[in-house]
Amino acid sequence: MNNSENGKILEGKVVVVTGANEGIGHHMVRALLDDGYRVAGLDVDVTNLRTLQDSHPDSLRFYECDVTVDTDVQTAIDAVVDEWGRIDILVNNAAILNFGFFEDQTVADVRDTFEVNVFGYLRTVHAVLPHMLARNEGIIHNVSSGVGLVGNPGLTGYGASKGAIEAFTRSLRLELQDSNVAVTVMHPRLAATRSALELGYPDSQMADPAEVGRKLADKIESTKPVIMADWVTRIGLAVAQRFPSIVRRGTRRFVEEREASAGVQANR
Numbered sequence: 001m002n003n004s005e006n007g008k009i010l011e012g013k014v015v016v017v018t019g020a021n022e023g024i025g026h027h028m029v030r031a032l033l034d035d036g037y038r039v040a041g042l043d044v045d046v047t048n049l050r051t052l053q054d055s056h057p058d059s060l061r062f063y064e065c066d067v068t069v070d071t072d073v074q075t076a077i078d079a080v081v082d083e084w085g086r087i088d089i090l091v092n093n094a095a096i097l098n099f100g101f102f103e104d105q106t107v108a109d110v111r112d113t114f115e116v117n118v119f120g121y122l123r124t125v126h127a128v129l130p131h132m133l134a135r136n137e138g139i140i141h142n143v144s145s146g147v148g149l150v151g152n153p154g155l156t157g158y159g160a161s162k163g164a165i166e167a168f169t170r171s172l173r174l175e176l177q178d179s180n181v182a183v184t185v186m187h188p189r190l191a192a193t194r195s196a197l198e199l200g201y202p203d204s205q206m207a208d209p210a211e212v213g214r215k216l217a218d219k220i221e222s223t224k225p226v227i228m229a230d231w232v233t234r235i236g237l238a239v240a241q242r243f244p245s246i247v248r249r250g251t252r253r254f255v256e257e258r259e260a261s262a263g264v265q266a267n268r
Contacts, residue, residue, distance in 0.1 A: 027213025
């Protein structure tokens with residue numbers, strides 16, 4: 001990649017990242033900038049992106065964008081294309097995680113999750129895909145989660161949304177098989193992000209978000225159908241899918257805490 005010199009605009013590939021203001025998405029943005037890419041970060045909050053642009057005035061653009069709003073998404077994507085002429089890679093990363101057992105959640109709660117985690121992805125793909133098809137080139141990365149493959153108590157809505165993304169990506173890949181537009185699912189390792197910390201997993205099981213973001217950035221031009229952050233993620237998911245009893249044991253405490261809480265409420 002060509003680096004910026006004397007204030008000139010970079011000639012590096014253009015990457016759009018949603019959910020770019022914090023967590024793994026933000027660290028992906030940082031790593032991509034270090035590697036010479038031009039990056040457009042989309043998020044409802046752009047505080048961290050605004051600060052980051054001070055050190056990358058030519059190669060970073062940010063847009064306040066709610067992926068649940070059609071016009072927000074289209075306006076942001078149009079702005080990127082207007083300025084840089086193309087979008088080479090899209091990383092669909094924006095997501096919300098609302099922990100709560102299914103019986104305690106409403107259909108509206110689950111719908112809110114799907115609006116961001118599923119329809120948010122569909123909106124950005126709808127906005128970006130015509131540009132990629134016109135050039136017959138591009139990569140769409142849909143960030144998924146192991147929860148969409150093996151489940152987790154208290155994450156029924158989130159898990160369902162990620163399962164939907166898995167199926168959507170497989171189908172879209174087949175639709176585009178005769179083009180040069182690739183579609184993948186990315187699986188990050190469980191990391192100590194703000195939302196993940198609320199789950200209460202042991203620190204030993206939580207990776208550094210900066211490290212995970214860097215590993216995914218290193219694979220930004222991969223067109224493999226499934227991209228794992230590292231071998232730990234790959235082996236962990238393979239074992240969990242092969243031996244569901246491990247998942248049951250590993251998540252048993254969520255159920256026990258739920259039962260204990262229900263018992264306390266009943267005795268009041």
